[in-house]
Amino acid sequence: MIRVVVADDQALVRGSFSLLINTAADLTVVGQAATGAEAIAVTHEQRPDVVLMDIRMPVLDGIEATRHITADPATAATRVLILTTFDIDDYVYAALRAGASGFLLKDIRPADLLEAVRVVAAGESLLAPTTTRRLIEAFVRRPAEPAPVPLPGLTDRERDVLRLVGEGLANQEIAARLHISLSTTKTHIGRLLTKAAARDRAQLVIAAYRSGLVGP
Incomplete structure (x- = not known):
């Protein structure tokens, strides 16, 4: 069973995603959060496999919440799946740096959302959707990024x-x-x-x- 936390400041969105996820036999929602701070707290309490994280939330935004979750050894195993209404959003680049494992637009088809949770829980990243691939490519090509540095020790x-x-x-x-x-x-x-x-x-x-x- 894949355990999921849904974090979004809109109650309707949280409820809709939670209802959808709970219809899948292999997925279950173990907590909800309306702010980034609540997302961190619920993640510490429930230790879910995946957090569906909205970017723009009060108190603490989704990027900072992601950074806390992925940097803390107690919750580092949890994968964060970013939810956004923006096709290209500067916040998404920061989310990559914070350790997010993938991105979804909120208008995603229900079946694709469920599969996305499964993919991220398995340790994969969401590279199939063109939006995610384009975001990653744009992120690594930004002028502010350092010059290429070869990884040592690779065969x-x-x-x-x-x-x-x-x-x-x-x-x-x-x-x-x-x-x-x-x-x-x-x-x-x-x-x-x-x-x-x-x-x-x-x-x-x-x-x-x-x-x-x-x-x-």
Whole structure:
């Protein structure tokens, strides 16, 4: 069972998302929050697998709440899925830095929302939606970002895998492209997460761009 916290300052949105999530046999809502501060408190209390986090909330916004959740060892295992009404929003770039694992627009189809929660809970990032991919690409290409810095200690095969992760390929696609097994691909991904000090696949995509393996 995947345990979820829904954080949004609008009661109707919280209620609607919670009702939808609870219709899935493998998902359950264990808490709700109307502010970023409440989201942190509920996450500490319930230790959910995923937090659906709105960006703009009172008291403490979703970005700061995400930063607290991902930086605290007690809640670092919780994945944060950002909810936004904006297709391109400067706040989203800050959310990436804060450790968010993915992004959704609030007009997402119900079935896609449920699948997104499952994907993030499994440690993947939401790279399939064009909005998320474009946000990540824009984030790593911003002028304020530092020059590419190669990741030390990677094997040639790990560089190949990281480049394909940065291009948005799924594990099955990477395995087929490199003519290796799916289990070998997953092993490489695990090692890359460790070597890049990345929380999840979204952070690996950023690492791929920052290291210069994937260019603008």
